[in-house]
Amino acid sequence: MSQTSKQISYAALRPRLRDGMSILFGGFLGVGTPEGIVGEILDSGVRDLTIIGNDTGTPEVGIGVLVANKRVKKVISSHIGTNAETGRQMIAGELDVELVPQGTLAERIRCGGSGLGGVLTPTGVGTIVEEGKTKLNFDGIDYLVERPLRADIAILKAHQADDKGNLVYQRAARNFNPIMALAADFVVAEVDEIVPAGAIDPDLVMTPGVLVNALILAEEN
Amino acid sequence: MSQTSKQISYAALRPRLRDGMSILFGGFLGVGTPEGIVGEILDSGVRDLTIIGNDTGTPEVGIGVLVANKRVKKVISSHIGTNAETGRQMIAGELDVELVPQGTLAERIRCGGSGLGGVLTPTGVGTIVEEGKTKLNFDGIDYLVERPLRADIAILKAHQADDKGNLVYQRAARNFNPIMALAADFVVAEVDEIVPAGAIDPDLVMTPGVLVNALILAEEN
Amino acid sequence: MDAKNLIAFRVAQEMKDGDVVNLGIGLPTLVPDYLPEDVHITLQSENGFLGLGPLNGKTLPNLVNAGGKPCGMVPGTAFFDSAMSFCIIRGGHVDVTVLGGLQVDQEGNLANWMVPGKMIPGMGGAMDLVTGAKNVIVAMEHATKEGGAKILKRCTLPLTAAKKVSAIITELAVFRFIDGKLVLTETAPGVTLDDIRARTEAEFVVSPECCEMETPREVQPV
Amino acid sequence: MDAKNLIAFRVAQEMKDGDVVNLGIGLPTLVPDYLPEDVHITLQSENGFLGLGPLNGKTLPNLVNAGGKPCGMVPGTAFFDSAMSFCIIRGGHVDVTVLGGLQVDQEGNLANWMVPGKMIPGMGGAMDLVTGAKNVIVAMEHATKEGGAKILKRCTLPLTAAKKVSAIITELAVFRFIDGKLVLTETAPGVTLDDIRARTEAEFVVSPECCEMETPREVQPV
Numbered sequence: 001m002s003q004t005s006k007q008i009s010y011a012a013l014r015p016r017l018r019d020g021m022s023i024l025f026g027g028f029l030g031v032g033t034p035e036g037i038v039g040e041i042l043d044s045g046v047r048d049l050t051i052i053g054n055d056t057g058t059p060e061v062g063i064g065v066l067v068a069n070k071r072v073k074k075v076i077s078s079h080i081g082t083n084a085e086t087g088r089q090m091i092a093g094e095l096d097v098e099l100v101p102q103g104t105l106a107e108r109i110r111c112g113g114s115g116l117g118g119v120l121t122p123t124g125v126g127t128i129v130e131e132g133k134t135k136l137n138f139d140g141i142d143y144l145v146e147r148p149l150r151a152d153i154a155i156l157k158a159h160q161a162d163d164k165g166n167l168v169y170q171r172a173a174r175n176f177n178p179i180m181a182l183a184a185d186f187v188v189a190e191v192d193e194i195v196p197a198g199a200i201d202p203d204l205v206m207t208p209g210v211l212v213n214a215l216i217l218a219e220e221n
Numbered sequence: 222m223s224q225t226s227k228q229i230s231y232a233a234l235r236p237r238l239r240d241g242m243s244i245l246f247g248g249f250l251g252v253g254t255p256e257g258i259v260g261e262i263l264d265s266g267v268r269d270l271t272i273i274g275n276d277t278g279t280p281e282v283g284i285g286v287l288v289a290n291k292r293v294k295k296v297i298s299s300h301i302g303t304n305a306e307t308g309r310q311m312i313a314g315e316l317d318v319e320l321v322p323q324g325t326l327a328e329r330i331r332c333g334g335s336g337l338g339g340v341l342t343p344t345g346v347g348t349i350v351e352e353g354k355t356k357l358n359f360d361g362i363d364y365l366v367e368r369p370l371r372a373d374i375a376i377l378k379a380h381q382a383d384d385k386g387n388l389v390y391q392r393a394a395r396n397f398n399p400i401m402a403l404a405a406d407f408v409v410a411e412v413d414e415i416v417p418a419g420a421i422d423p424d425l426v427m428t429p430g431v432l433v434n435a436l437i438l439a440e441e442n
Numbered sequence: 443m444d445a446k447n448l449i450a451f452r453v454a455q456e457m458k459d460g461d462v463v464n465l466g467i468g469l470p471t472l473v474p475d476y477l478p479e480d481v482h483i484t485l486q487s488e489n490g491f492l493g494l495g496p497l498n499g500k501t502l503p504n505l506v507n508a509g510g511k512p513c514g515m516v517p518g519t520a521f522f523d524s525a526m527s528f529c530i531i532r533g534g535h536v537d538v539t540v541l542g543g544l545q546v547d548q549e550g551n552l553a554n555w556m557v558p559g560k561m562i563p564g565m566g567g568a569m570d571l572v573t574g575a576k577n578v579i580v581a582m583e584h585a586t587k588e589g590g591a592k593i594l595k596r597c598t599l600p601l602t603a604a605k606k607v608s609a610i611i612t613e614l615a616v617f618r619f620i621d622g623k624l625v626l627t628e629t630a631p632g633v634t635l636d637d638i639r640a641r642t643e644a645e646f647v648v649s650p651e652c653c654e655m656e657t658p659r660e661v662q663p664v
Numbered sequence: 665m666d667a668k669n670l671i672a673f674r675v676a677q678e679m680k681d682g683d684v685v686n687l688g689i690g691l692p693t694l695v696p697d698y699l700p701e702d703v704h705i706t707l708q709s710e711n712g713f714l715g716l717g718p719l720n721g722k723t724l725p726n727l728v729n730a731g732g733k734p735c736g737m738v739p740g741t742a743f744f745d746s747a748m749s750f751c752i753i754r755g756g757h758v759d760v761t762v763l764g765g766l767q768v769d770q771e772g773n774l775a776n777w778m779v780p781g782k783m784i785p786g787m788g789g790a791m792d793l794v795t796g797a798k799n800v801i802v803a804m805e806h807a808t809k810e811g812g813a814k815i816l817k818r819c820t821l822p823l824t825a826a827k828k829v830s831a832i833i834t835e836l837a838v839f840r841f842i843d844g845k846l847v848l849t850e851t852a853p854g855v856t857l858d859d860i861r862a863r864t865e866a867e868f869v870v871s872p873e874c875c876e877m878e879t880p881r882e883v884q885p886v
Binding site: 107115116117118119120121122138141143145147168169171174202204 | 328332337362389391392
Binding site for chain 2: 462484486491492493515517518519520521522528529530531532533534535573574
């Protein structure tokens with residue numbers, strides 16, 4: 001780990017953004033989504049994105065603004081019901097949506113970040129979720145083999161970071177952020193506060209800094 | 222969750238102990254192992270135990286005293302090299318030892334506690350670890366299907382607990398404890414301190430209290 | 443008291459002291475209002491915590507329920523990430539999940555997450571909850587707004603999970619799945635077996651112990 | 665300087681600033697002593713942390729390395745559980761793992777965890793480390809105490825992992841696996857190709873750029 005701070009500006013993120021890239025985004029109905037980074041992605045003009053996360057927020061909140069502004073080609077998500085625009089584009093054939101049970105989504109991302117080839121889950125057995133998937137039976141129970149998910153970039157929201165990128169999340173804003181930190185080629189976190197390395201008790205770090213490539217201080221705390 | 226404290230005495234654990242039971246034990250070379258509970262198990266006289274954890278400590282430290290006192294029938298562990306007695310009993314045919322790669326051991330316990338039927342791992346492919354296991358190939362990579370592990374009881378060591386059983390671990394004593402809290406029918410933690418519910422910041426809880434059935438205050442802090 | 447509150451009241455009587463409970467959005471969120479005084483439950487929220495409480499007036503940063511709405515928390519709450527949240531859910535650490543249903547059938551199948559070509563919100567955490575919780579209670583009005591049956595011989599909508607429902611509680615009746623069979627165990631005050639048959643497509647057995655459904659005191663028939 | 669320290673010195677020169685490194689017990693733990701001044705690495709310990717540091721005299725509660733020995737920690741250390749520890753290891757988040765070896769072969773296979781019927785300590789975290797780390801460096805003395813070859817055509821002991829070794833560093837030579845072939849890239853000062861061939865069973869290619877192995881200044885030949 002380099003000894004200098006990982007802090008960058010929103011603008012410094014631009015060279016990392018490109019058409020067609022895949023994005024893991026933290027957050028649950030916008031809580032724990034880095035709104036500033038989403039804004040930067042919107043402003044950059046990139047399109048044909050694949051976005052992977054719990055839900056598509058609303059047309060105004062969270063990742064939803066990228067959907068509303070037609071920058072997204074594919075959504076991999078557990079729930080799209082709060083963003084009418086996602087459903088409209090899907091039904092119009094403009095947007096590819098892969099719906100994944102929330103617990104399965106979490107495990108697939110965790111697998112993608114931890115060198116695992118997949119997990120065996122009973123969730124989805126006997127439903128349309130099992131279509132096209134390998135099914136295994138052990139001790140009389142059917143399981144689906146659910147395969148890993150990764151992305152080019154993960155955009156996270158944390159409350160506090162230290163210079164080394166160690167992250168601390170607040171309340172329900174944690175959700176998908178810690179597992180996404182494992183599963184992307186480039187990991188950037190928008191944070192409310194950056195403190196010197198050593199200022200966070202090592203027991204309380206929720207995402208180790210070695211997983212985080214860059215930090216952006218949120219414009220409004 | 223009941224509104225009363227989960228605290229019990231060492232002696233109150235006795236009715237839970239029986240010959241032939243399986244035990245998940247926290248700790249890594251004894252650090253994070255509840256020495257007082259191990260002592261209670263020893264004193265109870267139960268035998269033919271199956272013990273599941275990272276290593277067998279030493280004949281004097283950690284879970285190792287149960288091995289040294291011939292209470293153990295089977296060990297499932299990643300490493301036994303620090304306890305000569307484990308190796309001696311194994312070679313003498315008195316003790317069944319299943320060696321499991323450490324990361325695989327962690328995942329198997331996590332699966333056992335989280336309703337997953339297993340994970341696909343590349344670890345062990347091309348080694349004797351793959352013997353007898355289902356192998357799957359995805360995208361040209363071989364994976365072993367590693368199946369869940371659970372136990373009758375999990376014995377944990379934490380630094381701090383609240384009345385509801387929420388746990389906070391200290392430094393490297395965390396190791397296997399949090400995942401074992403998910404994977405046993407009865408979960409008991411030996412702790413250095415018990416505080417009232419609400420005294421631990423909810424963001425800092427490392428094991429949610431609903432997973433913990435009983436707390437024992439360590440005799441020597 | 444309207445049908446929704448009647449159902450929520452009856453569901454609340456299913457809870458045991460110490461239960462860990464996950465409540466779906468809508469009707470199920472009314473359940474805590476009707477808990478018996480000696481029953482304390484811990485609410486799990488799939489967005490990552492155990493200890494959900496009422497809002498109590500003040501909104502706290504990043505403290506929201508799984509519907510994204512501000513909520514409160516009780517002393518002894520614990521937060522964790524989504525992977526851990528579903529380890530808890532899928533791993534059988536949730537005693538009871540209460541969800542609404544579009545359709546339930548006599549095999550114990552539940553459909554509650556999409557109507558093809560019409561409404562596709564996604565399953566969210568429902569598939570994991572129904573698969574993993576020890577007790578799955580479907581809390582719903584007995585019939586559709588148009589009066590159509592929702593308790594069917596076989597679900598026609600895409601399933602949420604197969605053969606996992608433990609009980610169905612409506613404003614008219616309580617059904618339980620016992621040894622794989624749908625069994626009528628309670629009928630609401632003033633509701634006859636014929637009323638239930640008329641509004642239920644599924645085949646069901648009437649329990650020999652079938653009794654009157656408990657309702658809040660103020661609506662008990664005199 | 666003895667063979668072990670010579671090897672540790674050379675291994676240290678493999679590290680790049682910012683690398684996340686896991687060091688096996690024994691010889692590999694000497695590596696940090698020989699890091700170039702401008703190279704800062706983060707040490708991962710499989711018992712659950714990133715930020716392992718030297719002991720610095722004072723023992724802290726529950727602060728031990730993966731060998732169970734008291735250790736220190738640097739500012740910005742993070743602790744986590746064993747599952748997360750191996751997500752990091754298996755998931756490719758460790759840049760370099762340095763381990764000892766009983767045998768390595770020309771296919772890149774490593775055996776370092778058991779000698780059947782004789783010594784069966786178990787694999788600990790070694791199988792995951794060798795499988796998951798981006799770079800796997802085997803740091804070991806070139807031959808056995810009896811003078812037997814350890815770099816073989818084919819390992820005879822049970823493997824730790826198949827075809828995962830990136831480099832072998834001994835007191836005599838540096839080998840790298842390039843396009844699946846074992847390639848000699850450096851020889852220690854004063855050591856001839858014939859010396860190496862005599863003590864190596866494996867077939868290897870001599871790199872056209874094969875050069876003299878870097879050694880600490882004090883043992884450079886005059």
